[in-house]
Amino acid sequence: MILITGASRGIGKFLFDKFTGFGENVYGTYFSENSVYSQNKKYFRLDVTDYGNAEEIIRALTPEINRFVLINCAGNNYNSFAHKSSPDEWEKVIMTNLVGTYHMIRASLPVMREKLYGRIINFSSVVAETGIPGTSAYASSKSGLWGLTRSLAVENAGKGITINNLNLGYFNIGMITEVSAEYQEVVRKKIPSGKFGDPENIFNAVRFICDSEYINGTSIDINGGLF
Numbered sequence: 001m002i003l004i005t006g007a008s009r010g011i012g013k014f015l016f017d018k019f020t021g022f023g024e025n026v027y028g029t030y031f032s033e034n035s036v037y038s039q040n041k042k043y044f045r046l047d048v049t050d051y052g053n054a055e056e057i058i059r060a061l062t063p064e065i066n067r068f069v070l071i072n073c074a075g076n077n078y079n080s081f082a083h084k085s086s087p088d089e090w091e092k093v094i095m096t097n098l099v100g101t102y103h104m105i106r107a108s109l110p111v112m113r114e115k116l117y118g119r120i121i122n123f124s125s126v127v128a129e130t131g132i133p134g135t136s137a138y139a140s141s142k143s144g145l146w147g148l149t150r151s152l153a154v155e156n157a158g159k160g161i162t163i164n165n166l167n168l169g170y171f172n173i174g175m176i177t178e179v180s181a182e183y184q185e186v187v188r189k190k191i192p193s194g195k196f197g198d199p200e201n202i203f204n205a206v207r208f209i210c211d212s213e214y215i216n217g218t219s220i221d222i223n224g225g226l227f
């Protein structure tokens, strides 16, 4: 069973459709109220900042869990120079991207440990490494995932569980497609491969991690050579 958070849009939706197409038993989550997914039996409403909500979903899925893959795609962004930023907005990014990822992992680990199998894949970003103005909240949340992943990999490696990150560059899907065409062009020119990534690369990396029992506590850069 595969659970993908943030599966109502962007990369999460892409992965949901791909894995479903390969015949996997996939569940997804959405966040916005009145989402088109609210009537879909394969989707749950989830606010990752609410630990109780994370636990409810894992409890509902537990009877179906044998080999459990958790893909933590839910995320948000806030662009502002820190000296002008809203502390509430800044904190919301940390709560969603870092604490929310922890919430999903915390709720999932007991059943994974019991079944002696788990694959957890988190989504980090090249932005955490490059130092881009206005991204202090996002970069902090994404670099925090590296420490979280390393520590949890060590805690759970003896139980057949692996936890890894994908450090994404810029893809022609999701967040980056929502910024202005001018800014997209500025970003694209910095990418050595000269283009935004095809999300198929992300799907291939997720499958590779799922198939590997010995890749653990690490990050795979998928960025077209951009560092």
Ligand SMILES: NC(=O)c1ccc[n+]([C@@H]2O[C@H](COP(=O)([O-])OP(=O)(O)OC[C@H]3O[C@@H](n4cnc5c(N)ncnc54)[C@H](OP(=O)(O)O)[C@@H]3O)[C@@H](O)[C@H]2O)c1
Pocket (backbone or CB within 6 Å): 005, 006, 007, 008, 009, 010, 011, 012, 029, 030, 031, 032, 033, 035, 046, 047, 048, 049, 072, 073, 074, 075, 076, 096, 100, 123, 124, 125, 126, 168, 169, 170, 171, 172, 173, 174, 175, 176
């Ligand atoms: N796209 C890229 O090029 C890129 C690059 C680097 C890293 N990433 C990372 O990859 C992941 C997916 O990115 P994306 O571009 O596909 O994102 P996206 O298109 O902005 O989609 C974000 C998803 O997260 C959900 N979400 C937002 N707040 C939530 C909350 N509090 N609780 C639960 N779900 C919430 C949204 O639900 P609703 O639709 O209901 O609002 C949506 O499904 C993110 O972690 C992002 O930081 C993406």
